[in-house]
Amino acid sequence: MKYSIALLKGDGIGPEIVDSAVEVLKKVGAKYGHEFEFTPYLIGGCAIDATGEPLPEETVKGCLASDSVLLGAVGGPKWDNLPGGKRPEKALLGIRSALGLFTNLRPAKLYPALKNASPLRADIVAGGFELMIVRELTGGIYFGERGRREGKYGPEAFDTEAYSRMEIERIGRVAFETAMKRNRKLVSIDKANVLETSRLWREIMHEMSKEYSEVEYSDMLVDNAAMQLVRNPGQFDVIVTSNMFGDILSDEASQITGSIGMLASASLGSTKRGMYEPIHGSAPDIAGQNKANPIATVLSAAMMLRYSFDLKEEADCIEKAVDAVLEKGFRTADLLGTSGGNALSCTEMTEKILENI
Missing domain, CATH: 3.40.718.10 (Isopropylmalate Dehydrogenase)
Incomplete structure (x- = not known):
């Protein structure tokens, strides 16, 4: 099967974590015989810088033409002084409304390997x-x-x-x-x-x-x-x-659950097209430093496979890979509060997940 996915990387750590999820989707696609076509669009602060608007019309049209949408994060101190209607966060309300996404599903799971982090x-x-x-x-x-x-x-x-x-x-x-x-x-x-x-x-x-x-x-x-x-x-x-x-x-x-960096979400409407995103913010303090936890975005991609594409086995595969990585003791910096050891970078954690798919 072939699926078109609109990528809204956004601001801060958004590009890093979305890139991680894309790599995971490519690996799953290769394993199960699916083709995912990714098209990036601007949203949030980066869209303001480029077009003067937090949600360009091109982004809305691109998302409507896609099979589903993967979102990173928007916002940051650079745009905090803009008026309400021009702030990056306004784009989130706008894209949800434009896509008719009236439901947000947010699972909260305490992984056995992370009990001590709660x-x-x-x-x-x-x-x-x-x-x-x-x-x-x-x-x-x-x-x-x-x-x-x-x-x-x-x-x-x-x-x-x-x-x-x-x-x-x-x-x-x-x-x-x-x-x-x-x-x-x-x-x-x-x-x-x-x-x-x-x-x-x-x-x-x-x-x-x-x-x-x-x-x-x-x-x-x-x-x-x-x-x-x-x-x-x-x-x-x-x-x-x-x-x-x-x-x-x-x-x-x-x-x-131990870290906001672990939680995925799905925004759904009356069609199969949904928008999937981690629930954490843009974390501008660590943006571009390869420190972000990609797991929430990777799990959001798994939700996309499950809810928009009806690919249950493929979604299970991603979720089991995350479970395996955590059980083996691998941690990003946000998860090290109680487990000790060396923190994996965003790309290193992504590689560990890929190894377990």
């Missing part, structure tokens, strides 16, 4: 955990009406949280279907004791739970969920929540 107590992570956060991606406060106005105490800023029935139902269906393919346990996280949007969210989720009687469904307030993730992460299987809550909780979940 900041949680040994007794809490003894049984390990592997959960999936299903985050609504194109609605809520990040896309609502915003601005500045004269308020009760003088000039004020406002951002509006809004959700429609359609938006809640479509993310809810993804969550219930995901739970059906896993351990059939779903927790919906909201703030229904305060927010009207959360009350509607909870009403609709309860309605949908009747369609999925095989799924053990429950609600949890977001502040309690933040505590429960560090108290007992093993209690969770699938979590579904809104855009902002999902943004925050998925980063918390990534940190308790």
Whole structure:
């Protein structure tokens, strides 16, 4: 099979980690008889420097014409003083909207070899955990009406949280279907004791739970969920929540695995085309130094094979290679806090993964 992949390398360590994932995909393609065609496009700060816009029209058209999209990272201090509409991060909201990507899947897994890297107590992570956060991606406060106005105490800023029935139902269906393919346990996280949007969210989720009687469904307030993730992460299987809550909780979940450099993500819509990216940022402090951990991006490529191309065996191959490398004790600098030894560079870690494919 032949697949076209749009590469959005972006800023900071983005080019390094995307290049690593490309090498892994090429190796998998050679092993299983697939051809991956890669076309780079500009996004974020590098796009601003070249075109004056964080998301050029050429990038949007190229992504729409591709079978899937692999993204590195955007942003950095160089562009921090630009107005909101011109910042690199604006491109992320724009490309998600342009591609109709309303679902973000963020798995958080504690690898047995990295148990000592988790900041949680040994007794809490003894049984390990592997959960999936299903985050609504194109609605809520990040896309609502915003601005500045004269308020009760003088000039004020406002951002509006809004959700429609359609938006809640479509993310809810993804969550219930995901739970059906896993351990059939779903927790919906909201703030229904305060927010009207959360009350509607909870009403609709309860309605949908009747369609999925095989799924053990429950609600949890977001502040309690933040505590429960560090108290007992093993209690969770699938979590579904809104855009902002999902943004925050998925980063918390990534940190308790030991390193944010390990976590992949998939942004999906109503078609097979998705956008796949590590959840960490552009790490400008180590950009160009060959120190970045490529594993999250490599695992994002595995998610692409699984969700966009239905290549389960090939995705498993990548994930098993990462497992093998970690079990053998190989570590990048971000994983060395508790294991000791010499840190592998980005390219060296990539080579180790390639050796195990």
